[in-house]
Amino acid sequence: MVFTIKIKNAGKVQDVTLEDTDTGADFKLKIQHQTNIPTDKQKILIKGGKLNDDSVVKDLNLSQPVMVLGTPNNNINKVEIPKQVFLEDLNQNQLVKVSDEPSGLVNLGNTCYFNSSLQSLYRIDDIREGLKTANSTNSFVNSLKRLFDMMSKKQERINPTLFLASFRENFPQFSEQDNHGFYKQQDAEESFSQILNVLLESIHMKGKLTINLKTESKCLALPEEPVVTGQEDALKLMCHIDIKTNFLRDGLLNGLKETLIKHNDTLGSDAEYEITKTITKTPKYLIVHFVRFYWRRDTQKKSKILRKVQFPFELDISEMLDESIKPTKAKFRDDLRKIEKDNFEMVRDFKKAKKDDSLSPLQQQEEDQLKLESIKSKFEDDFNSLLKEHNIDEQLDSLTENPSSVYKLSSIITHAGSSADSGHYQSFAKDEGDLEDEHWWKFNDEKISRVSRDKIEQLSGGGESDSALLLIYKASGL
Incomplete structure (x- = not known):
């Protein structure tokens, strides 16, 4: 006012x-x-x-x-x-800035790890919406709820002091200070995971984020022994990086297979076992962790693996799926691609359509919004019809599991520097208003800027510049 x-x-x-x-x-x-x-x-x-x-x-x-x-x-x-100025007087580019630009978070002294974690968590729709309706007695959850409410109002910059205090109270390891009394830099992946673990139970996010895995354990010294099967859950897929890892796919497949030593009763001694994992449930959101940091005893620091590892905007995990679900996920994927192709053509036609010169900037924005909503509505109808064809009783807005094997990249947390306790963390998130996925937001604490898809492709590492640390994917079509 x-x-x-x-x-x-x-x-x-x-x-x-x-x-x-x-x-x-x-x-x-x-x-x-x-x-x-x-x-x-x-x-x-x-x-x-x-x-x-x-x-x-x-x-x-x-x-x-x-x-x-x-x-x-x-x-x-x-x-x-x-x-x-009044909204009616703004041009189209100014209108986008007024209505769409997200909020930045003030750096309170080595808190870029904290800010980047919050920005990526905020981009997970179900967390954001779940907190809105949360009726929790947990002061930590309520403090985050208030912060996200402020972020939803798209203020230029927000001071997260109150939630930071609650965060450090609940997780004292993030209160560590140096010899001068300043708070130390921390690991963004650890910060992200600690906050997420609290939210899993408090706003019922577990089903939408948990990966179910089947494990098979085989003794290499006694191949004739029966394979022992089991189950386990995970919140992240690990991308392990070695000298042969050039692509995300390679690292993920490495992460689903490991060799360990344990006691074998038949031999009466320790033996080598090969553990193989396959995915039996595909969650709505898939979090991928590049395992870039390792502990160096000589420097007493978490050092960083600087190797370049390319990652896709669209991730198909079909070869990581268990045979019990692979055929049905692949069939849904192929059918989904047909309606996504139709949707892409509608978006392309909308972009090419000539603007009505008789409309004011505000009227044109409203007209464009109506057309985009119409395109989204048609896609949702087609998607719900596809669910029925595949005998899936749920509707699009209630799905907790990805019905296909394909995910679209939604946000990224990056790290620049050579060790986890130094350098700088940032986050990047897809502009949800851009149906062609060409524009992304860059969150450098309180500084917010738009970047192109080309910039995102440069976050694959290869030096001390920004390297992807966490990738948050969302099920295709959801």
Whole structure:
């Protein structure tokens, strides 16, 4: 809400336009713009005492003109004060910025690991929506709920101090300080995982994120022994990196097979066992962890594997599936690709369509939004029809499992540097408003910018620059 305050300076009364959230510092800056009196030279007389920089102006008693004293400096470089404009007056590019740009998070001192974790968790639709309706007695969950509520309002920058305090209280390992009393840099993957583990139970996310695996254990020294089968759950697929790992697929397949030593009763001694895992349930969201950090005893630090490992925007995990589900997942995948092709052609036609010059920017935005909603609605109808054809009783909006084997990349947490406890973490997320997946958001703490798909492809590593650490995929079509 905009309001006006009168100031009196050099015998003249002038109007200063402010907004509800403006502080004393903002007020002084606008006075400088109108009077040329530098902010540090201003003497502002208000009823009740001094105007502090952090005071919220609308809460002060300013019904009478405010007296401003000070000597103007006509050579001062004026700070440009944004002119008040109405939504109807903005062009299309400005409208996108106003309506779509997400919130940044202030770095509170080596908290980029924390901010990047929060931005990626916020991009998981079901976590965001689940927190909105959560009725929890857990203060940690409620604190995160309040923070996400602030982020949903798309403020320019948000200070996450309250949730950071709750986070460190619940996980004291993130309160570690150096010899100078400063909080240390931490591992974003550990931060992400700790927060996620709390949310799994509190907002019932377990079914949408948990991977079910079948394990087969075979003794290599006694191949005639029966294979022992079992089951286990995981929240992430591990991409193990060695000198032969060039692509995500290679690392994931390596992560589903391991060799270990354990006691064999028949031999009466230890023996080598090969453990093979296959996926028996494909969750709605698939989290992939590049295992880039390892502990070096000589430096007493988590060092980083700098090898370049390419990852796809579309991940098909069919060769990692158990034979019990592979045929049905592959059939749904092939049928889904047909309706996705139709959807892509509709989006392409929409992009090529000529704009109506008789519409205002706001009217054009509303018209475009209606067309996009129509395209989305048709896709949802086609998807629900496909579920019926495959005898799946659920609807699109209630699915917790991926009916196919294909996932689309949704967000990324990256690390720049050579060790986990130094360097810089950032996150990147797909712009959900872009149906062609060409534009992404880059979250560098409070600094938010748009980047192209080409930039995302450069996050595969190969040096100390930004390297993907966590990938969050979402089931194709969901």
